[in-house]
Amino acid sequence: MRLIxxxxxxxxxxTTLxxxxxPELAARGVSVSTLKHAHHAFDIDRPGKDSYEHRSAGARQVLVASANRWALMTELRGAPEPKLADLLRRLDKVDLVIVEGFKRDAHPKLEVHxxxxxxxxxxxxxxxxxxIAADVAPPNAVLPWAHLDDIGAIAGLVLDKATPLEAFLAKD
Incomplete structure (x- = not known):
């Protein structure tokens, strides 16, 4: 597994990128998972759904499953927010994990500008x-960059700059 x-x-x-x-990476035969950091108040559940009622009643974890997908919701209930490394360890093995958010963490990044x-x-x-992926050339660019509309070139940068996940986890 590799990470960027x-x-x-x-x-x-x-998100648009x-x-x-x-799909560009998938067309190249690369399996991808993503990890997105969200705002503190986000919720994937809705009042009136059974899973929401379970959590509201005090369940620490609720696993919802169907023939198409499953999702595990864990209520932190005052526990600290999990670290990026802890969340990455929960993912199934794929070729590439792309993280959106966690910008203060020490992992390789593609700047979107x-x-x-x-x-x-x-x-x-x-x-x-x-x-860098940007709609204008970065000033004094020493890093490789591609235009935001050149998805093929950006995919190439991502594949070139992604690093082994194990190297990131070893630093944790």
Whole structure:
């Protein structure tokens, strides 16, 4: 398994890039899993659903399963938020794991930058940015980069810059 993250400001297009990148990688024969950091108040469940009622009643874990998928929800109930490494260890083996979020963690990242946002570049301050996908050429670019619309080139950067997951986990 190999690992790379997408790092960028809100509105830079990380999720859009992810949804375009996954099919490109799959077409190249690369199996992909993703890990997305969410806001503290996120919920995949809804009031009125049995699983929601189970959690509301106090269940620590609720596993929902069907013929098509299964999902395990774990309530932290005051426990600390899991570390990236702990969450990565829970994933089944695939060729590549792409992380969205966890931008402060020390893993290789592809910076996603959109000039219209008016936000600063991340790579000058983050030594773990290994490549860039942007709608404009990065100033004083020393890192490899590709235009946001060139999914083939971005897939190449991702495959080139992803590092073995074991190396990241060993640092934890």
């Amino acid at each position: 993250g997408l790092a960028g400001w809100s509105g830079a297009g990380k 992810m949804t375009r990148l996954i 959109r000039s219209a946002n008016g936000k600063p570049w991340i790579h000058p301050e983050d030594p773990f940015v290994a490549a």
